[in-house]
Amino acid sequence: MNATKTLLAAAAALVTAGAALAEPIKVGMITTLSGGGASLGIDTRDGFMLAVQQAANPDLTVVIEDDQRKPDVAVQLADKLIQSEKVDVLTGIVWSNLAMAVVPAATAQGKFYLSTNAAPSALAGKGCNPNYFSVSYQNDNLHEAAGAYAATAGITKAFIMAPNYPAGKDSLTGFKRFYEGEVVGEVYTKLGQTDYAGEIAQIRASGADGVFIFLPGGMGISFVKQYADSGVGLPLIGPAFSFDQSIIQAMGDSAVGVLNGANWSPDLDNAANAAFVQAFSAEYGRLPSVYASYGYDTANLLLSAMGTADISDPDAFRAALKAADFDSVRGDFAFGPSNHPVQDLYVREVVRDGDILTNRIVGTAMEDRGNAYEGECKM
């Protein structure tokens, strides 16, 4: 159940007298390291640990556990980390359904949870909590970016598609929120579906002039390859999850030219990002994904709070987190009222750069976007 790896950051460095004044912090990371979807968890972990290593702060200890993408396992790991490991902060969950299973109970016990990815609407609105911070986004954001940018990309009659599960429905809702054109087809596919010939035929027959999809993981790979082969050729747009670094290699040239809404890109022009991309590539021999960037930012946020407040004083520590006084790889970064980021959203395009495929920013979709649920959050 648990790839327990206690990593003492700043391994060799002896604890200096100055650092010993600070209260040590123990972080429990629950993420997906085995089975399907492991690549996302591995990127999250690697990004997070890169920042931890760079900081070499002896007061920070990280315990990493593998949730196997199973909600029940995640809940039991959270129990274990809280009860046995006595961690102060939890982080790392990739999937919304696992987050929904873990976060409310953890924050109810007074623990901090810093989300490196999943940020379901329930936790941004009615279920918000002062101890819950989403460093990544609110789930709808990247879909909203795609929706807001669609018209710019010449899509006025969109065919939209997502798997038939809650995140899929949220995604189509998010897309439509800022999309001003017409929706000529709306299809829900089976979760885990691998053959999209039927849906592609419907796209062809729908008279659409563009397609929005939210198909994470293998579903997206299957769709994009089949879509490219079908010769339909309409512009394709989606959220970054479906076209991120970890999966576009498997799509090959089928993915080139696809647009995707994102809040980060390897070519985002700021010093922190350039350093991050360079360090990550040097350390792990591959380009970072959005998940790696969120992991990296989360660790740096935590480290910045450790520098100004003690975990033994939760109110002060919470305020230090909320200040978000760190160099985000996304450039400007601030938390909104419900502890979700207020940030610029971009649209990227998949491009071939020599042997590898990667993403390049083609435009800004929304500036200083918060999220749609802030009004419901009574905090």
Add this chain to the structure above:
Amino acid sequence: MRRETLLNLVIALALLAVPLAAQALDEPFAITLATKVAILALAGVGLNIALGLGGMVSLGHAAFFGIGGYMMAVLATPVQAYEPLMTWPIELAGTKSMPLIWLGAVVAGAVGALAIGALSLRTSGVYFIMITLAFGQMLYYFAISWPAYGGEDGIAIYVRNGFPGLNTLDPLHFFALAYAVLLAALWLAHRLGGSPFGLALAGARQAPARVAALGIRPYRLKLAAFVLSGAVTALAGALYADLNRFVSPSMLSWHTSGEIMVLVILGGVGRLFGPVAGAALFILLEHFLGGISEYWQLFLGLILLGIVLFARGGLIGTLAGREVPHD
């Protein structure tokens, strides 16, 4: 005392000793693990009624495990949301009381097993395996795509349901509850095995043609056993949902079916305490192998292979010798 009875006693006491020791050593997570063992063992006891007594290789018991879990969510969510469970045809409130939830889970599991069993038992052997598997998948996809109870996100119950006189939020209290239910189910399974019903079922499993020639129709016997089996597994599902305070379609996935079956076989098919020994071994393997490698499931697979190829009869069979008819 027979060797197996002695072994059973040792297993039962060991499972009781772990959380008590954990309490003394202030290791609350070990209590949670022991509770998980007890609940998975309960699910295995349920499956063992079909598998061991009835010879029905069901690869779809996750369906009943999940039905039990969802029954908990269906009954407890309205209370959480301050809404009635239904207003038509009668107004009915939800409940946070475990005994009522258990009753609901048992009834729902039995009804589900009656429907699936009535169709599946028209076939036998390998057809039966595949059909139970397919029905399980059908429920899985249904749970994922039906929006009412969270779909694939599942649904969280923020406060564990209550039991009169106990503080279920205390891990030790909750363990005691799960342990007591497990013992009750073991007693039930034991009585069932020695009853005329159990006798007829054993006969139907071992010599189906003969039993028919004695004037006993195996279909109804097997269906009855399947329904009981589903009901017990559903009860385990309700407890498991309460352990995690969370329900999701993954409870219904075929990996869950496989795991319940694996732990029954690890312990010993048809042996009363087989599921208990199997669940304990499974959780230990998961816990310790997981600490060794990210690829721990590879080693789990190899160990399972070794057990099925070379240690037939499971843990109980290896330690207590082969089964003898109990007179």
Add this chain to the structure above:
Amino acid sequence: MSAMLLIEQALNGLQYGVMLFLMAAGLTLVFGVMGLINLAHGSLYMVGAFACAGVAAVTGNFWLGLAASLAAAAAAGAIVELTVIRRLYARDHLDQVLATFALILVFSEGTRWLFGSFPLYLDIPAALAGPITLPGGIEYPLYRLVLIGIGLAVAAGLFWLIGATRLGVRIRAGEADREMIAALGVDISRLYTIVFALGAALAGLAGALVGALQSVQVGMGEPVLILAFVVIVIGGIGSIKGALVGAILVGLTDTLGRFLLPVAFGTFLPPSEATSIGAALASMLIYILMAGVLVIRPGGLFGRA
């Protein structure tokens, strides 16, 4: 909805069904001859896809990859048969289920160990890329047409193999009476290894062919495995003809159901509810089909029981 869209969807269903047949044929053959239920059949599908993707990545040639997938899956099948499976023939189904479940874990995590957690890249060969225009003006991907052709050719080849060759005679004898073929002086253990490797090769072929359309990743075989089970339950276990008919039936039902059900619900429900409920029902449709077949014919359409 136009007739052309309907025809295109029917073609899609046919192509899906034909690929399911490649999976189901091996499964049903192995069960028919050896009486073995093999849950790890989906892992052999995955092995085929990974072998094809791996070799195609190194050589740049899809067809070499395809050959490699056949070889790798057959070899994996033969190795598994020699080391594990042959100890299971005399066992009951329960032991077979457990052992092959364990094999899934070994294959999946072993593959992840070798290839990593990231999906692999495998694309359609350039010669077959893109759509062609069919009579009636339907634009249809050439590769999918080729898949239908390959699938039907393999089906014909299997019928010929079983109906007209010496190996086929032995396979049929093995299905009829396991004791008897030993008496006929056939080397049973070799026959079993060959049949198992043949089934594995078919699964590997399907994995490679479909892998080019989909995503080559760990765990890709399991959903297909369960569909293949549904196919052979519908068709009748042990019957190649049943597997073919069952596969096409499942392919058509699934594809057309996904397409038509939301449309049908749309006639009396608001669009977003209709698509949601229609999609929910469509995902259960093949299981409902299976239950229906069972009520009428418990042994499947072409089963002996």
Add this chain to the structure above:
Amino acid sequence: MTDPVLEVRNLHLSFGALKATDDVSLTLCPGEIHALIGPNGAGKSTLIGLIAGNLAPDAGQVLLNGRDVTAQDVAARAQAGLARSFQVSAVAPGLSVLQNVALAVQGARGGSFRLFRRALSDRALTGAAMTQIDRVGLTARRTVPAGDLAHGERRRLELAMALAQAPRAFVLDEPMAGMGPDGAREMTTLLDELRHEAPILLVEHDMDAVFRLADRISVLVSGRIIASGTVAQIRANPEVQTAYLGEERLE
């Protein structure tokens, strides 16, 4: 003559071109042992399958106590009073001798759906079972798993189970197969007593036993009854001699 307990009228069953049962009629009357003999492959097992209800005939009827049971299944015919033993022992190997026989009692009396009562503390059940176990001489072996019994003991267990059904008619398929001379002699004595409880349709290869026990003999060859009569009549029948000579040559 009293009315027959078991009657078979013009049964037909074909498997493809093969006529496995070809217009067979026979009766079994109270108190008698009616032996059915014939070479291997004559269709004896098929006929028993038709009588017991495992097979459905293409045409013809099976009557039990004058009632047409042709459309009924195996269990219903058993409940109507037909007890059969199997050519290859079909006892539950994991259950003890006592449990096997108790199961037979239970089949006759019902009660298989009592879930929580201890079967073997039910005196009525075990008492009835022990009576039959004593009769076949397995008293000392009552707690042994049936799978551990010697061959001859298993044949006797088969018989005890048939007895425990308290049937109206027995159909016994080669009860002496594989028994030594002593066992066969004991079995012969036992069967001779049994006929007073219910008539026996006896399929047997042991000709000595058949000639000693049978009141009537029917000879089945290629699915047809070629001769039927007393022991003396059958012994003298040239057609039967040909059929059997043929068989002996084959063996």
